[in-house]
Amino acid sequence: MLRIMAIHKDGTIANDLPLQQLNRPDIQWYWVDFNEPTEEEAMLLERHFHFHPLAIEDCFHLLQRPKLDHYDDVHFFVLHAINPITLDAEEVDLFLGKNFVVTFHLQPSSEIDEAWKRITGQPDLREKGQLYAAYLVMDKLVDQYFPAVYQLEDQLSESESARKSIQALMDDIFEIRAKLLKLRKTILPMRDLLYRILNSERIEGVKEHLAYFTDIYDHLLKLSEMIESNREMTADMRDSYISINSxxxxxxxxxxxxxxxxxxxxxxxxxxxxxxxxxxxxxxxxxxxxxxxxxxxxxxxxxxxxxxxxxxxx
CATH class of the missing domain: 1.20.58.340 (Magnesium transport protein CorA, transmembrane region)
Known part of the structure; x- marks a missing residue:
């Protein structure tokens, strides 16, 4: 399914414009969301937008590491969402140009839906342009990391305080460590990605939105510290078990x-x-x-x- 949002220079929104009319002079910027696209819709990345073949290839070869690539005047981001049940990473791709944002995801994304609603419902946010829309998507994705980390912290606290056999406790510890490793593989590359954005000279407008992207980077720093702290705690509990057995x-x-x-x-x-x-x-x-x-x-x-x-x- 394709969703199209076009922002006119007077701040009004058009949601029913065809792709061919998105470059009209009265359009300030636009956002096209490829939400669980069909094969025919996915081909528009090449036929209509003419994105770089390597970027298009990355959209279909899952699961890419979070990264940032520059292709002439288009910046390509590979972002990760977190499945709240399995904690598996789900890829969200984002193309950022001078007057557009294109998001591409093969699974439903509540984070993109929420960012879409905020842009639609708040006229002052539309004036900030396509870079702010990209920030909203990244911010919502990172915000969803916190519940997953807090959930593992609660499980760790419950396992530590519960009266279980040592073997049952170790089973819980190794399961939590496996989940922490999943989150670590997403959070650390996302942190490096935001660091690149903050220090990029090629993305126009980053300096004007520096405070927003710095806020995301601070959240990722906090998350990475929480992950490492919990991993150290599980390692200490594991070593204590080994010492007791020894x-x-x-x-x-x-x-x-x-x-x-x-x-x-x-x-x-x-x-x-x-x-x-x-x-x-x-x-x-x-x-x-x-x-x-x-x-x-x-x-x-x-x-x-x-x-x-x-x-x-x-």
Whole structure:
């Protein structure tokens, strides 16, 4: 579906103009939104707008990393939205020219819908031009990152405070780390993209809208710090789990080693008297069996007391 918004020089909006009339002298700037376009509609990127083939190719080869490319007088942005359920990235492409904005997305985008409504409903925003419309799209996309990050923070807090087994806790931690990695792959490139926009000399009008794009960049800085902080927290919890397991294993091995050490001399004595020789000392002694058992018990008990005093059972 194609949506067209044309802003006249007097500030009024025309929503029903055909593409061929968008370059009329009375049109100040316009916005064309390719919302889940058909194959025929998507071909207009080349047939009508004559965008660079590489930019058009990036629109269909998902999923591109957020980036900014300059093609003569057209600037091409690859932006990412976040699916609120799966936290997967969804690509939104934006073409910015001297008097137009063209957005292209294969999935529905509530962020673009909201930016569209704001431009439509507020005449003062239309006067700020196509660059401000591009800012609104980026701002709405970035604003939707916050609920996803806050949701993971809440999950992390619940997992930390809940009374779960260590294995269940680690399952939650690794799941949260996987989701944080998804968000990190979107937020950090978006932060770098905004940094390029702020320092770009090729995009006309950025200096006049510097405060707006700086605000988005500040949000992305905050988001990236939250992501790294949460990743560090999950790493600390993971390392604590590994340390607990290691200490528990060491304690078990120490106990087994002490028990094995106690039974070594007893096994030696039992082995000696288990040999089938006819002539052995004390072999035919009436009290030999009980004496050997007494000696073995004394050795075992004595070693246990000694190890206990040395703290090997603590």
């Amino acid at each position: 200490n528990r294993m060491n304690a078990i091995m120490k106990t087994l080693t002490v028990i094995t050490t106690i039974f070594m001399p007893l096994t030696f004595i039992a082995g000696i008297y288990g040999m089938n020789f006819e002539y052995m000392p004390e072999l035919k002694w009436d009290w030999g069996y009980f004496t050997v058992l007494g000696v073995m018990f004394s050795i075992g008990f004595g070693m246990y007391v000694w190890f206990r005093r040395k703290g090997w059972f603590d």
